[in-house]
Amino acid sequence: MIYQVYPRSYADANGDGVGDIAGIRAQLGHLRDLGVDAIWMSPWYPSPMADAGYDVADFRDIDPAFGTLTEAEALIEEAHAAGIRMIVDIVPNHISSEHPWFKAALADEKAKERDYFWFRPGRGENGDEMPTDWRGEFGGTTWTRTGDGSWYLHLFTPEQPDLNWDHPDVRAEFESILRFWFDRGVDGIRIDSAALLLKDPQLPEVLEDNPHPFHDLDGVHEVYRAWRRVADSYGGNRALIGEVWMPEVERFANYLRPDELHAAFNFDFLGCAWDPRLMRECVDRTLDAHKAVGAPATWVLSNHDVTRHVTRYGREDTTFSFDNNLDGTPVDLELGTRRARAAALLSLSLPGATYIYQGEELGLWENENIPPEQFQDPMWGRRGHSRDGCRVPLPWTGDEAPFGFTTATPWLPQPAEWKDRTVQAQTGDPNSMLELYRSAIALRRTESFADFSWLELGRDVLAFCRGQDFACVVNMSGAPIALPANQSVLLASGPLDGDRLPPDTAVWLRMTS
Ligand code: NOJ
Secondary structure, rough: EEEEOHHHOOOOOOOOOOOHHHHHHHHHHHHHOOOOOEEOOOOOOOOOOOOOOOOOOOOOOOOOOOOOOOHHHHHHHHHHHHEEEEEEEOOOOOOOOOOOHHHHHOOOOOOHHHHHEEOOOOOOOOOOOOOOOOOOOOEOOOOEOOOOOOOEOOOOOOOOOEEEOOHHHHHHHHHHHHHHHHHOOOEEEEEEOOOOOOOOOOOOOOOOOOOOOOOOOOHHHHHHHHHHHHHHHOOOOOOOEEOOOOOOHHHHHOOOOOOOOOEEOOHHHOOOOOOHHHHHHHHHHHHHHHHHHHHEEEOOOOOOOOOOOOHHOOOOOOOOOOOOOOOOOOOOOHHHHHHHHHHHHHHHHOOEEEEOOOHHHHHHOOOOOHHHHHHHOOOOOOOOOOOHHOOOOOOOOOOOOOOOOOOOOOOOOOOHHHHOOOHHHOOOOOOOOOHHHHHHHHHHHHOOOOOOOEOOOOOEEEEEEEEEEEEEEEEEEOOEEOOOOEEEEEOOOOEEEEEEEEEOOEEEEEEEE
């Protein structure tokens, strides 16, 4: 089980309202008690923070807001001592406009760094029209004009110029960055926007029947084959995990071929509705695609980019998609929480690796009441949706904000209702989300979790076995259901109704015959 730490919102030790490495070290015990196998650390590098650190100015150092490289090394060591592996986040598609490469490219048209980016003349008589009409990944345009009249490409914000992955220096630099972190004991790399690196140099427009000019170009696989060689040169225990948003599952699986990435996030599952048929299809599709390439599946319910799933599952439309903005639609948090508890048992017993986004083990919901003037996410203003609502600092202790997160004002406001969601309030309460996660993760460690097979308990029930003696049953119908015979309950996501399983509730069962 891999736990995503979003450093600016985990714990603040230096009292500036922003989380830091010292805070993570001070609260490492929480992750040890939870039983995490590995931490995925969202970017902690020097950055102007135009996109919360996904605009990196130096991949070989730590932003002063988070601490120092020495502290990062100490954290890696302490995590290892606690039996926790460390995964860092590398952002190869773009860098910060404050990165020395881009500054050099802007300063001199003849600089070699110019070719590390996508500088192009504009269209139209005076070159004042953008080279293409490509839409950005956050919405909006993808080109910005510089003082000398040329334009540069940025699939995200103008502060994140895209790198030219056709250039050998770019490839060499990132292989060296991988080594830099592997040499510091890091166990894995999460690869940001992994399918976007290559662009069609002819810069064609995006047209329905033509190959996409920057999504999933075939050449990208060569990059990851080279990265795999780097990872394997460390003895075979370093992992590469891709952020690959891809509607076609076969193309997604191509990234997981034996000489490429070890794993990739399953956004199909993350976006799937709370619906037994769709969920079952999603699980089948996921397992089939991974089987074909021999890679482990991943199960992700939330991350720092998407609506927290307590909120998502409490809405009428329980899907997630960036193209379907549900902000402000009614939410039943009690229902969402009940389903999130059931989803925890589901995602922790499917075959493969489960990812947990910090705060999901506390049952946090999306803070939909952040005043827009406090939004920091560049997506706000481009897509009319801010990802800040899922990035709110964690509640640790006490009855009032900032709930032990900081001694200052947290960088984003925490809901007052989170007083029941603190680590302190939930610890020792057998009905809390935190204790459910702790028990499930502890049990999962002792289970052998053999082969997966569906168990047929009715159309609206998602049920499966792992080997002969373990089953997970999730009731997605509107009424209680009978549990199978010859079993005892190992763990339940909520109270049973006599010997029946209520709606939106899951159980883990020991099957006895
Ligand atoms: C994906 C990251 O998860 C997201 O937070 C970021 O804004 C984009 N990639 C751009 O780096």
